Amino acid sequence: MSTTEIDRQWTTRLRKRVAGKLPPEKLLPDTQPTYVSSWIYVFGVTTMAALGVVIASGCLLALRGPQWWHTSSVGHFVNSLHLWSVEIFFFAMVIHLWGKYFMAAWRGGRALTWMTGVVTFLTSIATAFTGYVSQSNFDSQWISTQAKDGINSTGAGAFWNVLNSGQMLMWHIVLLPIAAVALTALHVLLVRIKGVVPPFEKTTEVTQ
Amino acid sequence: MSSFGLLAAIWPLTTLGHYVSWHVIQISVANLIVIILMVVTFIVALFAPFPGRRRRKENP
Numbered sequence A: 001m002s003t004t005e006i007d008r009q010w011t012t013r014l015r016k017r018v019a020g021k022l023p024p025e026k027l028l029p030d031t032q033p034t035y036v037s038s039w040i041y042v043f044g045v046t047t048m049a050a051l052g053v054v055i056a057s058g059c060l061l062a063l064r065g066p067q068w069w070h071t072s073s074v075g076h077f078v079n080s081l082h083l084w085s086v087e088i089f090f091f092a093m094v095i096h097l098w099g100k101y102f103m104a105a106w107r108g109g110r111a112l113t114w115m116t117g118v119v120t121f122l123t124s125i126a127t128a129f130t131g132y133v134s135q136s137n138f139d140s141q142w143i144s145t146q147a148k149d150g151i152n153s154t155g156a157g158a159f160w161n162v163l164n165s166g167q168m169l170m171w172h173i174v175l176l177p178i179a180a181v182a183l184t185a186l187h188v189l190l191v192r193i194k195g196v197v198p199p200f201e202k203t204t205e206v207t208q
Numbered sequence B: 001m002s003s004f005g006l007l008a009a010i011w012p013l014t015t016l017g018h019y020v021s022w023h024v025i026q027i028s029v030a031n032l033i034v035i036i037l038m039v040v041t042f043i044v045a046l047f048a049p050f051p052g053r054r055r056r057k058e059n060p
């Protein structure tokens, strides 16, 4: 194979592109700029850690099923772990979002980082809502019958039926978590590619 | 009394929720507390000293 042929291979082109945009020292850096040493930068990774607990406890719930999480004390515990890690997930995500908003962290070609954050936020809300209707108790029955009118009034009810508990469960435990995790991965990779946004320049002249 | 019973006595979850109403705004006390906690955490995150951070000297 000639070198020009090798250069044209998609594997070669993709490797060169990835290595150019995200070399290992950028993906897993040794140090960060000094302005990153503030508590406000901790909330992105707190969100990620909470997401990890959400997924892990959700997998435990899936192993044993609703009878277990409704009736046994260990099941109740894992159910609570799942709920409270979700609470921490949203709590940290909102503080992260506020922080990035006031830093205008979309500056310097970081619009896609911001937008993947926005879409992850919306996806997470949909995941939480499908979770509420997947509890398989009176609460979830009540919530789904309240939600159906709202969803139906948008027209989405034609293919997305909140009263269909099987469909809601599949969205909650398959489609939406895959989307949320994939979007989070993309979001964090974009942060690594661009590096953390520098603070605003000082614009006011200091008079002596 | 079981520990659950005791907890339920201190913190009844079967009664109606408490709400704050202000003109058109109506929010449960639980949600309001969470929002206040988020705002407080945000402000603390901005001003609390970060461990290991070296203060910048006046003249380097």
Ligand code: HEM
Pocket: A040, A041, A042, A043, A044, A045, A047, A048, A051, A093, A096, A097, A100, A105, A106, A110, A113, A114, A116, A117, A118, A120, A121, A124, A184, A187, A188, A191, A195, A196, A197
């Ligand atoms: C699952 C939810 C999310 C996770 C796990 C997550 C995680 C992260 C992490 C680990 C970072 C880098 C460290 C940091 O600055 O905190 C980051 C940066 C960033 N996040 Fe998020 N995030 C999420 C949601 C959001 C949302 C909802 C927004 C805004 C709408 C957002 C906007 C940003 C921006 C603009 C940056 C780049 C900051 C910079 O360059 O300084 N993120 N995110």
